[in-house]
Amino acid sequence: MREQFKVLQKNIIYVDSACMSLRPDCVINKIKEYYEEYPVCAGRSNHKLANTLVTEVLRARKLIQKLLNAKSEKEIIFTKNTTEGLNLVANSFKLEEGDAVLITEKEHNSNLVPWLKLKEKGIQLIIQKLNDDGTFNLAEYKTTLENNPNIKLVSFHHASNIDGVIIPAKEIIQIAHKSGIKVLLDAAQSLPHITVDVKKLDVDFLAFSGHKMMGPSGIGVLYGKTEELNKLDPFLVGGETVTDTTHDSVSYEQVPEKFEAGLQNYAGIVGLGEAAKFLMKTNPDKIHKHEVSLNKILTERLKDRVTLIGPEDPELRGGIFNFYIENIDMHNFSSILDSKANIATRSGQHCVHSYYNAKNLPVSTRISLYIYNTEEEVNKIVDEVEKVIELLS
Amino acid sequence: MICIIALIVFGILGIFSLSYRRIAIEAFDCVFRRLVLRKCQSRLDQRARSQITGKLMKVSKPAAKFTYKYFHVIEFIFIILLIWSIVQTGISGYNFYVYGNCNGPNEDGFCIFDPTGHNSEISPLNQLSCSTEEVDKELSLDQLNTSLFPVLNQGDDNIVFFIGCYECEYTRETYPVIKKLIEKENPTVIFAHLPINHDLESFTEYGNCIFEKEGSTKLMEFNDYMFSNQVDQCTVDTCSAALTHVNLDLAAYTECIGLNASVQLAQEQFNALTALGVYGTPTIFINGEPFVGPKPYRVYKRALK
Numbered sequence: 001m002r003e004q005f006k007v008l009q010k011n012i013i014y015v016d017s018a019c020m021s022l023r024p025d026c027v028i029n030k031i032k033e034y035y036e037e038y039p040v041c042a043g044r045s046n047h048k049l050a051n052t053l054v055t056e057v058l059r060a061r062k063l064i065q066k067l068l069n070a071k072s073e074k075e076i077i078f079t080k081n082t083t084e085g086l087n088l089v090a091n092s093f094k095l096e097e098g099d100a101v102l103i104t105e106k107e108h109n110s111n112l113v114p115w116l117k118l119k120e121k122g123i124q125l126i127i128q129k130l131n132d133d134g135t136f137n138l139a140e141y142k143t144t145l146e147n148n149p150n151i152k153l154v155s156f157h158h159a160s161n162i163d164g165v166i167i168p169a170k171e172i173i174q175i176a177h178k179s180g181i182k183v184l185l186d187a188a189q190s191l192p193h194i195t196v197d198v199k200k201l202d203v204d205f206l207a208f209s210g211h212k213m214m215g216p217s218g219i220g221v222l223y224g225k226t227e228e229l230n231k232l233d234p235f236l237v238g239g240e241t242v243t244d245t246t247h248d249s250v251s252y253e254q255v256p257e258k259f260e261a262g263l264q265n266y267a268g269i270v271g272l273g274e275a276a277k278f279l280m281k282t283n284p285d286k287i288h289k290h291e292v293s294l295n296k297i298l299t300e301r302l303k304d305r306v307t308l309i310g311p312e313d314p315e316l317r318g319g320i321f322n323f324y325i326e327n328i329d330m331h332n333f334s335s336i337l338d339s340k341a342n343i344a345t346r347s348g349q350h351c352v353h354s355y356y357n358a359k360n361l362p363v364s365t366r367i368s369l370y371i372y373n374t375e376e377e378v379n380k381i382v383d384e385v386e387k388v389i390e391l392l393s
Numbered sequence: 394m395i396c397i398i399a400l401i402v403f404g405i406l407g408i409f410s411l412s413y414r415r416i417a418i419e420a421f422d423c424v425f426r427r428l429v430l431r432k433c434q435s436r437l438d439q440r441a442r443s444q445i446t447g448k449l450m451k452v453s454k455p456a457a458k459f460t461y462k463y464f465h466v467i468e469f470i471f472i473i474l475l476i477w478s479i480v481q482t483g484i485s486g487y488n489f490y491v492y493g494n495c496n497g498p499n500e501d502g503f504c505i506f507d508p509t510g511h512n513s514e515i516s517p518l519n520q521l522s523c524s525t526e527e528v529d530k531e532l533s534l535d536q537l538n539t540s541l542f543p544v545l546n547q548g549d550d551n552i553v554f555f556i557g558c559y560e561c562e563y564t565r566e567t568y569p570v571i572k573k574l575i576e577k578e579n580p581t582v583i584f585a586h587l588p589i590n591h592d593l594e595s596f597t598e599y600g601n602c603i604f605e606k607e608g609s610t611k612l613m614e615f616n617d618y619m620f621s622n623q624v625d626q627c628t629v630d631t632c633s634a635a636l637t638h639v640n641l642d643l644a645a646y647t648e649c650i651g652l653n654a655s656v657q658l659a660q661e662q663f664n665a666l667t668a669l670g671v672y673g674t675p676t677i678f679i680n681g682e683p684f685v686g687p688k689p690y691r692v693y694k695r696a697l698k
Contacts, residue, residue: 329439329443331439331440331443332439332442332446335439336446336447337447338447339443339444339445339446339447340447340448340450340451341447387450387454391450391458392461
């Protein structure tokens with residue numbers, strides 16, 4: 001497995017996969033294949049190379065459909081990343097003044113700022129509180145929905161990037177649907193690590209990024225049920241989104257093309273299809289199990305020396321071990337780990353400033369594990385973390 | 394504080410590299426913010442601190458701990474060193490401008506602006522057969538009777554006392570600079586031929602005779618010839634060629650240099666110069682200020698009143 005990730009040969013321990021995963025050779029080769037074999041436009045030209053690309057794009061769409069277990073490949077819209085997918089829904093979902101959107105208190109800025117912006121249009125933003133350990137409280141959620149009949153859309157992260165906690169999405173969606181509320185899931189941190197079945201979840205919209213699931217950067221997906229996508233107005237418009245125009249009118253394409261404006265990131269799309277294939281072959285549930293087993297070692301060996309963000313049980317945190325140490329600058333901590341032992345972690349507030357500010361949490365260092373990390377690496381991380389703690393204390 | 398160092402160091406490196414330019418911009422932002430009493434946001438100092446600590450940890454844990462703990466003190470020391478270094482660089486620049494040497498007047502240490510040390514190169518007297526011993530004392534014209542020497546140009550009250558040797562390549566290089574000085578600034582220039590080679594001693598006498606008989610214009614012509622032609626000994630041929638070039642009669646001047654008075658004058662001149670402590674050519678005094686070695690024009694010009 002590890003030999004497929006060339007960068008690991010540089011003697012580095014990479015545990016920043018929640019930010020950006022590494023790519024296996026097959027994905028890189030697929031991108032290379034696009035540039036070498038059919039580096040053209042799809043859907044506009046009618047030559048052999050263009051036809052090859054059209055087939056490859058369709059193949060990628062179908063692979064992602066399969067990964068999500070979506071009904072049709074037409075429910076797969078290519079975006080730049082999760083942020084763009086979320087923005088697309090925020091700007092296209094029919095919300096009127098006085099309507100409300102519900103998010104949790106632990107959302108990535110990508111699932112907070114688009115809604116904050118809608119406040120200018122009179123759309124209310126309601127924040128769902130979580131348990132103290134960051135886990136989801138279904139009872140409180142029900143109460144929130146009962147108390148706020150103006151909620152029209154629930155937009156939650158599926159898995160958190162700061163503590164790895166996965167919310168009970170199926171139950172959340174069921175409850176929302178009972179009240180006629182649509183649900184958008186930010187699956188950027190869940191899809192690369194667990195099986196996400198949109199049919200079983202019955203989710204209305206779901207967005208994720210390629211770069212966190214071993215795919216290329218600059219490519220993402222917004223999944224939407226066909227009937228829900230049809231209700232959305234296009235957000236970005238222009239070339240490829242229309243069937244015809246006059247100087248006074250426009251006829252839009254059907255989904256998914258309606259939402260894919262301009263020349264697409266074809267290298268990204270075919271690479272993402274390959275990443276989806278790789279992910280299915282690897283089996284996301286096995287990935288999750290592997291991450292939890294590594295996280296158990298980290299938790300067991302470090303829990304008494306650091307303050308963890310999130311629940312103590314590693315089963316609930318997947319591959320995330322996010323921590324801080326009182327009176328130690330965690331930016332410096334991460335930087336020392338990097339320069340001393342080639343351990344790539346991330347420090348900061350991880351784009352969830354609002355949660356850190358609300359909970360008065362200091363900057364933290366996040367270790368985010370993935371398929372290519374090993375037990376040996378984790379033990380080395382613990383050894384080095386202990387040395388740095390000793391040095392800085 | 395390390396941002397100040399980073400700004401200077403990476404500002405220079407940034408001219409050549411984009412990656413260093415990025416750090417320089419961060420450092421500038423940090424310094425600017427500090428100047429307006431705001432917090433540095435780039436954390437450049439902390440990044441440097443932790444990266445240095447991390448690298449040191451590989452070598453010595455106590456050293457890493459010490460560095461991390463006393464980083465601000467170390468930063469302060471480096472700042473002091475930086476300021477000292479900048480001041481020294483400024484002084485060196487000033488010295489180079491004024492004396493043609495970073496280390497001050499007539500010093501021969503390494504100079505970054507003149508790495509080959511060309512501006513201080515001389516033809517030493519003590520390495521040649523005719524040489525005199527180097528006198529380790531401050532060069533001064535105070536005790537010298539300058540009336541012993543021919544005046545090359547009678548100009549204003551700026552006095553240039555030009556000691557050179559016809560064979561010395563550095564004097565040959567300096568001569569056109571002195572001529573330019575004469576042309577543009579018109580100082581009074583006294584010329585003293587100090588032969589670094591016994592074979593050239595007769596030329597001193599020829600020069601004196603030419604000056605006595607023909608005046609400074611002819612002496613200038615003679616010097617023009619001598620400094621533009623590599624003449625390393627005074628034979629019948631070389632002397633004849635030099636005198637013929639300036640339309641003078643070899644026989645008459647051969648007679649002149651044979652006179653006791655001529656020999657005595659040349660000897661007095663030589664003694665007077667060696668008594669000064671001159672240890673090589675060219676040595677030029679401008680209004681009493683000595684310059685050893687071939688200096689740029691600006692150095693000589695600046696020394697004029």
